[in-house]
Amino acid sequence: MIRTIFLFFIIWPLLANARQVPAIIPQPQSMELHDGYFQIGEGLHIVAADPLTFEARFLKEKIETAYGLEIPVLSKKKRAKPSIVLEISDVGLASGYQLHITDQGIRIKGQDATGVFHGVQSLVQMMASGPELPALTIIDYPRFGWRGMHLDCARHFFTVEEVKKYIDYLAMYKMNTFHWHLTEDQGWRIEIKQYPLLTEIGAWRDGSMIGHYRDQKFDSIRYGGFYTQEDIKSVVAYAAQRHINVVPEIEMPGHSVAALAAYPEFSCTGGPFEVEQRWGIFEDVYCAGNDATFEFLENIMDEVLALFPSEYIHIGGDECPKTRWKACEKCQNRIKAEGLADEHELQSYFIQRMEKYLNSRGRKIIGWDEILEGGLAPNAAVMSWRGIKGGIAAAKEGHYVVMSPGNPCYFDHYQHENKDMEPVAIGGFNPLGKVYAYEPVPEELDATESQFVMGAQGNVWTEYMKTFSHVEYMALPRMAALSEGLWTEADLKDYDQFLDRLELHVIILDQMGANYCRHFLTDK
Secondary structure (H helix, E strand, O other): OHHHHHHHHHHHHHHHHHOOOOOOOOOOOEEEEEEEEEEOOOOOEEEEOHHHHHHHHHHHHHHHHHHOOOOOEEOOOOOOOOEEEEEEOOOOOOOOEEEEEEOOEEEEEEOOHHHHHHHHHHHHHHHOOOOEEEEEEEEEOOOOOEEEEEEEOOOOOOOHHHHHHHHHHHHHOOOOEEEEEOEEOOEEOEOOOOOOHHHHOOOEEOOOEEOOHHHOEEOOOOEEOOEOHHHHHHHHHHHHHOOOEEEEEEEEOOOOHHHHHHOHHHEOOOOOOOOOOOOOOOOOOEOOOOHHHHHHHHHHHHHHHHHOOOOEEEEEOOOOOOHHHHHOHHHHHHHHHOOOOOHHHHHHHHHHHHHHHHHHOOOEEEEEHHHHOOOOOOOOEEEEOOOOHHHHHHHHOOOOEEEOOHHHHEOOEEOOOOHHHOOOOOEEEOOHHHHHHOOOOOOOOOHHHHOOEEEEEEEOOOOOOOOHHHHHHHHOOHHHHHHHHHHOOHHHOOHHHHHHHHHHHHHHHHHOOOOOOOHHHHHO
8 A cells, every 4th residue: 555655646747747748668750749638438439441450459458458448449430439540551651650649539540550550559658647648749660670679588488478478568669570599508499390309308408507607506407398389370470460570590500409419410429418507608519511410400490481481580600619610520521622711611601501591492591790700691681799890890791780789788687786686697787778878870880881780689698587577677678778779760869758758657567567677766
């Protein structure tokens, strides 16, 4: 009761102000307030044509949940009845929308269904402040085409329902890319029917690290899980309805011990191996000199492509030690036969060979910036994580880039200077303000080169996140801060104003049952 009274006196003045300045995140490109307001109440209906069936149903459920009203969805407007109209119209804004609120009703126009859905999300956020919506006109569109969030489900496994909730957060913040990390040394999480041992063996480990890596402590609890192909289809369809593309990551040539535990014949030494319990980097990787390795990976990719319609497939390419390749007769023969200079060029050969295969299937590859080593595959995109140098180099070569530098885009880093106030994390310090201030286009790129920056992405690596509640705590509200930098034009951003909106926005997070980090409420 005391907490409720406290929140009333703190939040109510903000709610009153919200009727004048809607707390929308990310900040729209243009908002003009008018006199008057529209009251959501009895008799309201939604008007939407067939192509917007999902968007209409989504909005209907949000209104009914918020206000206990039953809202019919109609194909055309009833005369003299208040309505919310959703329509596809040539607004000239890719993935953009116009939101018009008058005392007579609400109209959301989008260039396509994606734009309409973005407009619906803005309206839903406004509704959190109450049923009286200020009259206004919003004209809005995204700044970048890749607005992404990553989730590592290999170190720790999360249920289909939890993954879908994560996608709900992305949708709310108008993110459009979910990077799903599915394979690692510590677990293989995707069913591949041609190779059942990948999940029978590779999806399970006999213990996990506990505490910080430096402590080198382990439990002995068998741990694992995987997504069936039906699970994958369900998640991909769920995301697609919310206009989010799912990019799977299938790691190669490194971070592959879980796969090699199941099929050791595709390693350089022949094993045996066990699924790793430790976090980190391991020397056993796929054998680059064995043609059977590539046949194995191509067969896996055939099943992956059947599940994911994404144009880009993430193939990892990071943190691949060359120790085994240096001692492997097959790998050394490959270097000689292909006229390669060294093991770094052998990695480039590996990546380029997989790229040719995926290109032949109508797809493109994206990988971490290590794929630049030894020469970049001709059509590859680069995800720059070791700072921004890799992204700059790739853009200057005319390759598309997603910026995701560890500082500040790794959300497994601490959020507060006082680490005693935080759960155990891998390290680093990426507070909310630093995330908000991030500019994805480096100053080193000229106007032409800058066009190759597709956007940016926040990454959630889960070595230290055993529960989904912990994932939420690390991702929220930093996801909100990043979303504004990816959606809103840079000259419209204002951190203090963002914090004002965020203080109201916690109403929505509370309604969603999110376990978000609350430091911004006390540290402002």
